[in-house]
Amino acid sequence: MSNIRLTARQKTSSRFFGAVGAIIWKDLAAELRSRELLSAMLVFALLVTLIFNFALDLDPGTRRVATPGILWATFAFAGTLGLNRSMAVEKDRGCLDGLLLAPVDRSAIYFGKTISNLAFMLIVEVVVLPVYSVLYNMNLFNTGLIVVILLGSIGYIAVGTLLSSMAVQTRTRDVLLPILLFPVVIPILIAAVKASSGFLQGLALTEVMPYINLLIVYDLIFIAAAYMVFDYVVEE
Amino acid sequence: MHLLEKKMKPQPISLKMLNVVSVLLFLAALGMVFLYAPLEVTMNYVQKIFYFHIATGWVGMLGFLAAAAAGVLYLVKHDQKWDIIELAAVEISLVFFFITIVAGSIWARPTWGAYWTWEPRLTTAAILEMVYIAYLLLRQGIDDSDRRARFSAVYTLIGAISVPITFMSIRLFRTIHPVVIGTNSSATTGSFDMTSKMLVTMFFALFTFSVIFVNLFWHRIRLGQLAEQVEELKLEELQ
Numbered sequence: 001m002s003n004i005r006l007t008a009r010q011k012t013s014s015r016f017f018g019a020v021g022a023i024i025w026k027d028l029a030a031e032l033r034s035r036e037l038l039s040a041m042l043v044f045a046l047l048v049t050l051i052f053n054f055a056l057d058l059d060p061g062t063r064r065v066a067t068p069g070i071l072w073a074t075f076a077f078a079g080t081l082g083l084n085r086s087m088a089v090e091k092d093r094g095c096l097d098g099l100l101l102a103p104v105d106r107s108a109i110y111f112g113k114t115i116s117n118l119a120f121m122l123i124v125e126v127v128v129l130p131v132y133s134v135l136y137n138m139n140l141f142n143t144g145l146i147v148v149i150l151l152g153s154i155g156y157i158a159v160g161t162l163l164s165s166m167a168v169q170t171r172t173r174d175v176l177l178p179i180l181l182f183p184v185v186i187p188i189l190i191a192a193v194k195a196s197s198g199f200l201q202g203l204a205l206t207e208v209m210p211y212i213n214l215l216i217v218y219d220l221i222f223i224a225a226a227y228m229v230f231d232y233v234v235e236e
Numbered sequence: 237m238h239l240l241e242k243k244m245k246p247q248p249i250s251l252k253m254l255n256v257v258s259v260l261l262f263l264a265a266l267g268m269v270f271l272y273a274p275l276e277v278t279m280n281y282v283q284k285i286f287y288f289h290i291a292t293g294w295v296g297m298l299g300f301l302a303a304a305a306a307g308v309l310y311l312v313k314h315d316q317k318w319d320i321i322e323l324a325a326v327e328i329s330l331v332f333f334f335i336t337i338v339a340g341s342i343w344a345r346p347t348w349g350a351y352w353t354w355e356p357r358l359t360t361a362a363i364l365e366m367v368y369i370a371y372l373l374l375r376q377g378i379d380d381s382d383r384r385a386r387f388s389a390v391y392t393l394i395g396a397i398s399v400p401i402t403f404m405s406i407r408l409f410r411t412i413h414p415v416v417i418g419t420n421s422s423a424t425t426g427s428f429d430m431t432s433k434m435l436v437t438m439f440f441a442l443f444t445f446s447v448i449f450v451n452l453f454w455h456r457i458r459l460g461q462l463a464e465q466v467e468e469l470k471l472e473e474l475q
């Protein structure tokens with residue numbers, strides 16, 4: 001008896017992960033063919049670093065202090081661009097309605113979109129980091145920094161995916177996402193900038209740990225919250 | 237016109253009484269601040285702003301909590317009345333936190349030497365204002381009332397979770413904001429020991445502003461209901 005129940009549960013869970021996987025695959029395949037999202041995000045991210053170079057007059061002394069801030073501002077701006085586009089594509093071509101009609105749990109859509117958005121953001125970061133290292137002659141290949149970037153991006157995208165699926169359903173959608181998103185991701189930006197600069201300055205792990213913990217807590221809380229409320233956002 | 241007359245209800249007598257009570261209490265609180273509470277030794281008259289600074293901050297906090305609770309209740313019950321309550325709470329909280337920030341700045345200039353410092357409570361209050369403004373912009377962008385209510389409730393919830401985390405994350409730095417109630421560290425500037433008269437005045441101001449909060453909240457909810465009726469009437473006329 002319990003065996004049967006177990007297999008039934010396994011079936012639902014495998015169907016859930018199947019749906020999540022299908023959405024990720026769809027997004028990645030579409031992106032691989034059009035490359036419109038990634039190329040826009042990448043060019044934008046590089047332009048933002050360029051602007052910071054002139055805005056802050058980045059001599060070697062300033063660079064050391066300003067680099068974490070520049071990196072995170074760049075990721076945040078490029079991130080909103082990607083989030084907006086990724087959700088707008090779903091909405092414009094009626095794909096979202098199709099996804100909602102599919103007999104799967106709605107949260108599978110959320111997790112699928114979140115993971116593919118995260119993949120795009122990470123790809124941008126993977127390109128920006130070495131370019132930044134070369135342009136400013138700084139070594140950014142630091143395990144701690146990479147962990148911080150991963151944790152920060154997860155939190156940013158977890159909230160961003162939820163809010164962008166709200167923003168695309170409004171009249172003012174293109175301008176609304178950053179306005180909705182930035183005030184609620186401030187903990188991520190504070191903790192990520194502080195932890196990044198800690199790692200880049202080679203501080204002891206105990207001094208950086210509070211910020212890493214904050215990032216982990218934020219990620220967990222917001223993934224759980226978004227999972228719970230996503231149904232209300234796509235409900236018709 | 238006849239439809240409006242039929243549906244428009246005048247203010248209930250209890251609300252009218254509360255209006256009078258609020259005004260009287262406010263005048264009494266003002267009197268207590270300037271006549272009853274003693275002058276603070278080092279900060280003199282500037283410290284008087286503290287009573288209303290605390291009290292308006294308290295009302296802002298009440299509004300913040302009320303909005304979060306109303307948001308959750310809306311998502312659970314799907315009743316439009318919680319949306320009206322949530323909007324009322326957000327608007328009141330927005331205005332009162334703004335007053336708190338302005339009053340705090342006026343106090344901060346002579347005490348800290350600057351109108352603004354990037355201190356946890358100040359910064360969190362400012363970010364909360366941003367969340368509220370984003371909330372209002374979100375509402376403005378949606379025509380369908382059901383969707384507007386759902387999205388607003390979700391955003392209130394996200395804001396209610398993120399703002400305390402923001403506060404904690406900024407607090408990881410050192411703070412110079414005085415902690416007037418409870419433990420007082422010598423590192424803060426502008427702290428002072430309260431005499432019993434000051435305490436009485438502070439609690440009276442808190443009480444006064446709580447009453448004012450209830451009064452405004454009631455008015456704003458009533459306004460929301462009336463606005464909803466107007467919408468219904470417009471729809472009736474159109475059909």
